[in-house]
Amino acid sequence: MGFFPPNIKRLDRKNDIPGLLKCLDHRWAWVRYRAFAALSARCGTCGEAADRLRKLLDDPDPWVKTLAVLKFAEQGDPSVAGYMKEIMRDGSRDARIGLLRVLAQRGPTDEPAVIQVIMDGLADRRALVKGHAITAAASTRHRRLMPYVGDLLHENLHGLRIQAARALFEIGGSGSADYLIGLLADREREVRDEARAMLESMDSDMVRRALNDTRFIELIRGMNGTEPVRRETARRIGAESIREGLALLIRACRDRYKGVRIEALRAMAVFRDPVAIDEAARLMKDRYFDVRLEAVRLLGLYDDDRAREAIEPALNDRVRKVREEAKRAHDGMLRFR
Numbered sequence: 625m626g627f628f629p630p631n632i633k634r635l636d637r638k639n640d641i642p643g644l645l646k647c648l649d650h651r652w653a654w655v656r657y658r659a660f661a662a663l664s665a666r667c668g669t670c671g672e673a674a675d676r677l678r679k680l681l682d683d684p685d686p687w688v689k690t691l692a693v694l695k696f697a698e699q700g701d702p703s704v705a706g707y708m709k710e711i712m713r714d715g716s717r718d719a720r721i722g723l724l725r726v727l728a729q730r731g732p733t734d735e736p737a738v739i740q741v742i743m744d745g746l747a748d749r750r751a752l753v754k755g756h757a758i759t760a761a762a763s764t765r766h767r768r769l770m771p772y773v774g775d776l777l778h779e780n781l782h783g784l785r786i787q788a789a790r791a792l793f794e795i796g797g798s799g800s801a802d803y804l805i806g807l808l809a810d811r812e813r814e815v816r817d818e819a820r821a822m823l824e825s826m827d828s829d830m831v832r833r834a835l836n837d838t839r840f841i842e843l844i845r846g847m848n849g850t851e852p853v854r855r856e857t858a859r860r861i862g863a864e865s866i867r868e869g870l871a872l873l874i875r876a877c878r879d880r881y882k883g884v885r886i887e888a889l890r891a892m893a894v895f896r897d898p899v900a901i902d903e904a905a906r907l908m909k910d911r912y913f914d915v916r917l918e919a920v921r922l923l924g925l926y927d928d929d930r931a932r933e934a935i936e937p938a939l940n941d942r943v944r945k946v947r948e949e950a951k952r953a954h955d956g957m958l959r960f961r
Contacts (some may be wrong), residue, residue, distance in 0.1 A: 636666065645676050653685035660688065664695045681707055690719045698726050705737030712744040717753060720745060724756040728763040739766055746772045751781055758784070762791035770796055771902035774803045783811040789818055798826045802899050805834045807869030809844040829842050834868040847872050851881045858884060862891025870895055877903045884910045889918040896925055905934035907945040915944040920946060924953030932957045 626633040629652060634645040637882055640961035644666075660680055667673045680692040681704065689900050693707040724745050727738055742764065745757025754776060773795070776788040783950075792800040806818035824830050834840050843866065846857030858876045861869035869891075876888035883906065892900040904919040921929050923931040935957075938950035 636662040650821045653688050657688045658939050694722055694726050708741050710740050721752050728760040732765040743772050758787050759793045762794045782798050782815050785815050785816050793822045801831050802871045807876040809847050830868045843869050854884045855887045858887035858891050862894040882915050885915050886918050893922050901931050917946050920949045
């Protein structure tokens with residue numbers, strides 16, 4: 625390589641593939657970057673130049689490396705799964721957003737690595753990354769992502785809550801009702817109106833009761849009350865078996881007070897609805913052992929692979945009472961398989 629940098633545009637215009645390939649080894653990162661971009665656009669990532677292009681997945685320059693990962697991910701190459709996770713763990717904000725945009729363009733998928741990357745994006749501390757992760761989640765149409773998107777219904781930014789609601793509806797249709805009903809209690813009218821519009825398109829007696837029943841309106845008011853009132857409201861939903869109140873229990877599982885979370889778990893046990901598995905599984909990581917204990921008890925009611933997998937970490941919980949309850953529930957699940 626001489627002192628003057630190679631003219632990538634000229635090499636590309638002349639279709640000089642050998643010249644472009646040579647530039648992939650240039651000492652200047654920007655030359656490698658432009659050469660990769662030109663070659664991948666002209667030849668793709670699965671032709672005769674693929675092996676040379678693939679080497680840039682381990683390029684020392686993060687700018688070049690990210691471009692390579694995104695291009696291979698765009699083609700659905702499963703071998704870049706580890707690189708995608710690395711970007712979501714250590715990459716810049718723009719790198720994460722770029723990857724999520726690529727995954728959103730790929731459409732429906734059940735590829736585990738893609739689902740995990742989107743989960744990581746949904747948990748990112750940056751609102752902009754979360755927004756792109758929501759878009760990617762909606763694009764996958766994968767129902768496993770619903771509880772993770774559902775977590776964002778509690779974001780401070782009401783625009784994110786609206787985006788999450790729309791994604792849930794896009795993924796789950798009428799199966800998103802338990803999430804959307806809870807938004808009828810949102811503090812922002814725009815969010816409530818969006819939720820109502822989506823719910824009104826569903827043909828469901830439960831949804832109609834949530835939209836029109838005065839008893840449900842009382843429950844909404846209760847869930848917006850003080851901590852003792854919220855706790856009593858959660859207890860009442862279970863005691864009176866108010867099925868449409870399950871959506872409010874899902875919200876209560878994220879309450880700042882552990883007493884409300886515990887009552888919500890107890891009330892959800894009444895309905896034994898599969899949606900409760902995801903909520904209980906999330907609370908298995910709660911900081912308070914009595915919340916984790918109640919989550920184990922709820923999960924033990926299900927003969928379900930997801931419930932069993934969620935209980936397994938509790939077998940090694942730092943609190944003996946939780947470990948013992950987890951073992952009892954786990955053994956019971958295995959016995960009846």
